[in-house]
């Protein structure tokens with residue numbers, strides 16, 4: 618190989634490696650900008666648990682963000698530093714100490730994040746709700762939500778699947794002969810008082826659906842055959858969307874309901890209004 622050819626080649630390699638390194642740096646800067654400029658923000662959280670989830674999300678983002686930036690800049694450096702200068706290629710079998718080091722760091726960071734995040738996730742699902750929580754049953758089916766309040770007696774009436782008849786006004790199959798069910802309130806939207814613990818008992822009549830409220834950062838599947846409790850305490854009055862996040866059939870795209878967080882006074886008048894309606 619002539620010297621002239623080799624010089625041309627190393628110039629070409631230098632240009633390509635500089636361009637590639639610059640592209641990587643640009644990629645890192647653009648990615649960091651999207652997050653640092655907070656271009657895509659979720660709606661503000663409306664519960665303490667939601668704030669915990671946001672905090673955990675940020676911790677994970679910082680840890681994975683730091684790893685991302687270091688890895689990409691390291692790659693850019695290696696592309697420049699070890700480019701072809703006509704030198705002899707060197708073979709390496711790796712470094713056991715380094716392998717152990719970065720595997721342990723990765724392990725510790727991810728297990729650590731999991732342990733720290735336990736409160737944000739598990740408390741909502743495994744810990745019982747606060748005593749005196751208002752129980753509301755949420756039943757999903759293709760493609761609607763139906764909510765049931767136990768009424769003044771505080772007891773849900775017996776359900777009988779053979780009595781399910783939505784056109785006749787009994788979408789849940791409440792047994793009319795059970796006295797506990799006679800005052801049950803069955804509605805299409807969820808109304809709860811602000812700053813009070815709510816326990817939602819999730820059920821499904823057909824396939825797997827989901828109960829997701831972005832502002833609560835609460836997302837839980839509804840599974841046929843089991844009643845899944847989730848709890849929340851909303852601290853901001855307003856109307857929020859409840860959506861199904863499981864692809865549950867052709868009408869999935871329009872399966873949604875509303876969560877109305879209202880004052881205690883408005884909640885009581887809601888209950889009264891519902892008790893009076895037939």
Ligand SMILES: [Cu+2]
Pocket residue numbers: 757758760825826827861862863864865869872
């Ligand atoms: Cu659904």
